[in-house]
Amino acid sequence: MNATTAQPGPNHARRVIVAWIVLSLIATPLVAIFLGPNIPPGNGSDQATQQVFDNTVMVSLLTPVICLLLVFFVYALAQFRKPRGSALADGPPLREQRTVQLLWIVLTSLTVLFLAGFGTFELLQNGAGGGQGPAPVAIPSGPKMQVQVIAQQWEFTYRYPSYGGLETSQLVLPADTQIELHVTSLDAVHSFWAYQLGIKADANPGVDNVAYLKTKGPQTFSVHCAELCGLWHGYMFSQGKIVSESDFAAWVKQQQELFASVKQYMPPYSTAYFPDPQRRAG
Amino acid sequence: MRARTWKLVGTIVAVAAVGVVVGLYVSKLTTEAGSPSYTVPVKTVNGKPVVDLTIQTVAAVGPQLSPSHPDFVSYLIRNAQGKWMRDTVWRLPAHATVHVTIYNFDGASGLRNSYLARPQGIDGNTYSVDGKTLDVIDPDDASHTFAVPAYGLIVALPGVADNAKNQCGYAPCSLSMAHRTIQFTFHTGSAGHFRWQCFVPCAAGWLYGFGGPMQTIGYMDGFLNIA
Numbered sequence A: 001m002n003a004t005t006a007q008p009g010p011n012h013a014r015r016v017i018v019a020w021i022v023l024s025l026i027a028t029p030l031v032a033i034f035l036g037p038n039i040p041p042g043n044g045s046d047q048a049t050q051q052v053f054d055n056t057v058m059v060s061l062l063t064p065v066i067c068l069l070l071v072f073f074v075y076a077l078a079q080f081r082k083p084r085g086s087a088l089a090d091g092p093p094l095r096e097q098r099t100v101q102l103l104w105i106v107l108t109s110l111t112v113l114f115l116a117g118f119g120t121f122e123l124l125q126n127g128a129g130g131g132q133g134p135a136p137v138a139i140p141s142g143p144k145m146q147v148q149v150i151a152q153q154w155e156f157t158y159r160y161p162s163y164g165g166l167e168t169s170q171l172v173l174p175a176d177t178q179i180e181l182h183v184t185s186l187d188a189v190h191s192f193w194a195y196q197l198g199i200k201a202d203a204n205p206g207v208d209n210v211a212y213l214k215t216k217g218p219q220t221f222s223v224h225c226a227e228l229c230g231l232w233h234g235y236m237f238s239q240g241k242i243v244s245e246s247d248f249a250a251w252v253k254q255q256q257e258l259f260a261s262v263k264q265y266m267p268p269y270s271t272a273y274f275p276d277p278q279r280r281a282g
Numbered sequence B: 001m002r003a004r005t006w007k008l009v010g011t012i013v014a015v016a017a018v019g020v021v022v023g024l025y026v027s028k029l030t031t032e033a034g035s036p037s038y039t040v041p042v043k044t045v046n047g048k049p050v051v052d053l054t055i056q057t058v059a060a061v062g063p064q065l066s067p068s069h070p071d072f073v074s075y076l077i078r079n080a081q082g083k084w085m086r087d088t089v090w091r092l093p094a095h096a097t098v099h100v101t102i103y104n105f106d107g108a109s110g111l112r113n114s115y116l117a118r119p120q121g122i123d124g125n126t127y128s129v130d131g132k133t134l135d136v137i138d139p140d141d142a143s144h145t146f147a148v149p150a151y152g153l154i155v156a157l158p159g160v161a162d163n164a165k166n167q168c169g170y171a172p173c174s175l176s177m178a179h180r181t182i183q184f185t186f187h188t189g190s191a192g193h194f195r196w197q198c199f200v201p202c203a204a205g206w207l208y209g210f211g212g213p214m215q216t217i218g219y220m221d222g223f224l225n226i227a
Helices: A012-038 A046-079 A098-129 A245-263 B002-031
Strands: A145-152 A155-160 A166-168 A172-174 A178-185 A190-194 A199-203 A209-214 A219-225 A237-243 B042-045 B048-058 B074-078 B089-092 B097-104 B127-129 B132-134 B142-148 B153-158 B180-187 B192-197 B221-226
Touching (some): A012 A046, A098 A209, A145 A199, A172 A245, A178 A190, A199 A209
Parallel strands (some): A172 A237
Antiparallel strands (some): B127 B132, B192 B221
16 A cells, blocks of 8 residues: 555554553553462562562553553454455555654663662562572571571471571471571582572572571471472472471470480581582581 | 364364373373382281381392493392392382381491481381391491481481491392391371482492482382372
């Protein structure tokens, strides 16, 4: 079709924008209110709740973009179909639209800058559940209970330095407590992923990877290795528990009794271990 | 137009069928051991299933039982006829009492994690080593472990002394050769598919002992198929 002979038609841009705005105004609150709280990872810790909020913000920001794409596609399919039986013809030529270009650059830049600032702010609050390496920068205030996570092919064990270096094969944490995890490995590279707690930290031999969490109420959570670590990687999972303070004290007592016989053989607490048989863990 | 529609429908159906087949295959792989399991003979005591599981650990499995990897360290299981087999996938009854006897013919290489020297997940959290009841061994003396992580079961196996006489070279090893005898009892739970493994990186000749038999099902690890 020759542009000079084109008949003036409806204002497609206006139609698309109006439909987009209406759809976005309906969809975005629905997504934020109903979908957002159900987004993983859950509600096992302050960090997990914070991640749910972050994911809700991101999905809410994404919703208008998806709406725009949907509206545009549906409108284009409905409006710009080739009429049945008509000859195949070229469309009108594209013309420069400075306003559209400027809007595109400004809006996308603002969105990206906002997300960068928002993400950095959220990360700096309490580490957001990620491993921060041996010298963490986002350290929550207040007292913290240290728990060391020791990965090996193919199980995690947990050492509690404030309870006489007690080591167990089940992760049990007291409720409403600030926890300082020290994640390390004594053989290959693993990754400690406590899903419902929103914690994921690499476990590398020789490295003390610190991550923080503040537990919520009693519940169970799953622990997985999130780094392909050998033959039984797929089986390297277990269940952890958050229990009340009194139950935690009872559990510690029980574990200390079980642990008593091996205590004499345990090396001093160390923040990192190595695959070298002479520098053993646990 | 009609031909195109049929082509489209045919393609969709074919893709869906291939997807279902792939899905079923992956599902089968993830829920089965991947190799045939040895059904351990079951007896009934007071109406409950009881199993005697007799296994041995050897420093080198030998060409007779593993022609492709004769130097691999390995577990073996003794069948009802008293023959030693290199089979690490075992079928056991659910809710059964399992009496385990392990003859360890390998030397000590030490645990990487001393914590595993404390037996757990077994009756009384104690076990018998050469007839003596123990609740821990020196981690340096450990040769291997028998562990079923899903059961919280960990048993460290003390090794044969370096200067012991008549040490076994290649499996199957005779009980007249230097060995340690480890005995304990555990209980199976509901039906399921549970891996067992050795936690000592004991693959001689591999970096830090991690490769070869530690990364190959059928030597130092396997499955308990509980049914």
